Amino acid sequence: MKAKTLTLLGAMVVGQGVAPAQPVPVPTLGPSGGVAGFGANAPRAVPGANVLQPVAMPVPAPLVAAKFIVPKDVRVTAFPGTHQSHMYDAPVVMGLRPGYAYRFELSNLPYHPGKSLYPEVELRGTLIPRPDMKYMDHPIPLVFSAADIERVIKGAVVTKVIYLEDPEKALRAEVAPDSPVEMPDASDDAALKAALANGRLMAIVRVGNLKPTLEQLKSYTVEGTILLPGEKFLKSPVAPPLMPYLAHPLYDPLLGPRVPKEEYFVDGGDRGDPLGIGPNAKLGGLNPTDVGVEFTIGGRRKVTTSNVISITSPRFMIRRVEMLPNGFDHQVRAAANVGSLSTGFFKDRRAPMVDIALTQPAGFEGKVKPSAFVGKVGTAFFIGTSRPQAYGQVQGVKVVGVVVEPEQLTAFPMLTPLTVTKSVDPTGPREAGDVVTITIKYANTGAKAVSDIVISDSLSGRLGYVDGSAQSDRPSNFTAAENEVGSVIVRWELPGTLLPGQTGTVKFKAKVR
Numbered sequence: 001m002k003a004k005t006l007t008l009l010g011a012m013v014v015g016q017g018v019a020p021a022q023p024v025p026v027p028t029l030g031p032s033g034g035v036a037g038f039g040a041n042a043p044r045a046v047p048g049a050n051v052l053q054p055v056a057m058p059v060p061a062p063l064v065a066a067k068f069i070v071p072k073d074v075r076v077t078a079f080p081g082t083h084q085s086h087m088y089d090a091p092v093v094m095g096l097r098p099g100y101a102y103r104f105e106l107s108n109l110p111y112h113p114g115k116s117l118y119p120e121v122e123l124r125g126t127l128i129p130r131p132d133m134k135y136m137d138h139p140i141p142l143v144f145s146a147a148d149i150e151r152v153i154k155g156a157v158v159t160k161v162i163y164l165e166d167p168e169k170a171l172r173a174e175v176a177p178d179s180p181v182e183m184p185d186a187s188d189d190a191a192l193k194a195a196l197a198n199g200r201l202m203a204i205v206r207v208g209n210l211k212p213t214l215e216q217l218k219s220y221t222v223e224g225t226i227l228l229p230g231e232k233f234l235k236s237p238v239a240p241p242l243m244p245y246l247a248h249p250l251y252d253p254l255l256g257p258r259v260p261k262e263e264y265f266v267d268g269g270d271r272g273d274p275l276g277i278g279p280n281a282k283l284g285g286l287n288p289t290d291v292g293v294e295f296t297i298g299g300r301r302k303v304t305t306s307n308v309i310s311i312t313s314p315r316f317m318i319r320r321v322e323m324l325p326n327g328f329d330h331q332v333r334a335a336a337n338v339g340s341l342s343t344g345f346f347k348d349r350r351a352p353m354v355d356i357a358l359t360q361p362a363g364f365e366g367k368v369k370p371s372a373f374v375g376k377v378g379t380a381f382f383i384g385t386s387r388p389q390a391y392g393q394v395q396g397v398k399v400v401g402v403v404v405e406p407e408q409l410t411a412f413p414m415l416t417p418l419t420v421t422k423s424v425d426p427t428g429p430r431e432a433g434d435v436v437t438i439t440i441k442y443a444n445t446g447a448k449a450v451s452d453i454v455i456s457d458s459l460s461g462r463l464g465y466v467d468g469s470a471q472s473d474r475p476s477n478f479t480a481a482e483n484e485v486g487s488v489i490v491r492w493e494l495p496g497t498l499l500p501g502q503t504g505t506v507k508f509k510a511k512v513r
Contacts, residue, residue, distance in 0.1 A: 132312070432512055459510065
């Protein structure tokens with residue numbers, strides 16, 4: 001591979017943040033702070049075209065918001081030990097440039113007056129803002145609990161690997177922004193591998209009871225890398241980033257870029273195994289996040305699906321490692337030397353006198369694959385007809401069966417007379433604990449009547465159904481059952497007929513986890 005190609009691939013995999021020569025304007029921190037997402041970069045359809053036109057990838061955020069979550073009365077100092085130091089009462093949010101390592105001071109510790117801790121924070125990743133998303137409103141949690149402080153004072157070294165969770169691998173739990181889940185690991189390597197396997201690496205935090213020298217503290221001070229509370233403008237840094245950070249992943253040059261997915265989760269549509277009506281006239285292929293709508297038309301059972309909705313809600317998780325000193329190595333010099341004699345004899349080793357010639361096979365004798373398999377149990381062979389027939393033999397008795405394939409219509413929604421639309425209210429980014437209303441509308445846009453409609457919505461693991469919130473504008477039988485990702489499948493059975501042009505609506509409330 002040529003050097004130019006390697007350089008191009010390297011630039012695609014990692015980014016170096018904002019160029020040091022360019023300052024970054026950032027609004028005031030707080031509920032109204034941050035910069036809106038890059039909605040113009042979202043894929044858009046071109047009139048008259050059947051495919052989405054390629055557009056620019058979303059731009060990584062130039063700063064990462066970091067929130068210090070510590071016990072009451074603990075103070076946080078940025079740039080400690082220098083003339084740029086600033087002390088704040090916790091909790092406090094700061095903006096940090098990715099690609100740099102930082103040292104902070106935690107003082108006024110509970111039950112330990114006069115002592116301080118100096119955690120190190122490495123920023124390894126950044127958010128990719130979605131439309132209407134303000135990246136400063138979604139800080140990574142820098143958690144130093146009272147238990148953490150107590151363990152570190154007594155000699156432990158605590159490492160926390162913070163990552164942005166992949167919604168498709170979401171933990172089955174409700175996670176509050178200020179109370180992230182911390183999962184233990186045996187080593188730093190194990191924690192790092194677990195973070196990379198379940199999302200996007202954001203930061204690595206290390207804290208021990210060793211007090212750094214002033215020279216060590218100064219080495220972490222890079223002017224122009226921390227946006228302090230109340231500041232509206234961050235000038236360019238005086239030094240380039242110390243480490244690369246993930247900006248854009250490699251992508252297929254034909255299929256185009258893969259848009260980062262960790263900032264939002266989807267619900268609706270048909271993902272994974274396709275929806276279909278099986279031989280038992282039951283719905284199959286309903287995976288988490290899927291919407292399956294069954295109906296009868298012309299005496300046959302059909303199925304269709306809805307559009308896909310997305311909810312922007314970044315969720316951070318933590319892998320925790322604690323190392324304790326388990327002993328001391330005590331070295332003592334030898335009091336005397338004990339002489340040892342060399343071997344008294346040598347064993348004569350000789351090379352083999354005869355070489356055995358190995359000849360490669362001169363050729364292979366051609367064999368024809370068996371045209372059928374005959375067994376006591378199982379399928380013997382297939383005959384390719386319009387619907388494949390399977391012939392089997394069980395203990396000498398021939399069994400003939402017809403394999404009925406599910407009729408898949410979700411790949412061709414324009415062939416179905418039932419149009420299903422899913423929406424969420426309110427729109428825009430949500431935080432864990434917010435409640436949204438999900439509405440599913442269905443309409444008979446065909447020329448024939450449909451009947452016995454059944455709507456099934458298998459919720460994402462990031463959504464939890466609010467009990468008692470299900471509604472329908474038509475008589476229905478409602479049920480809710482748990483699915484495989486720890487959420488629920490909400491299901492409405494709507495007896496009766498839906499004539500051409502008629503519509504209906506079902507809705508429910510869900511809590512963002």
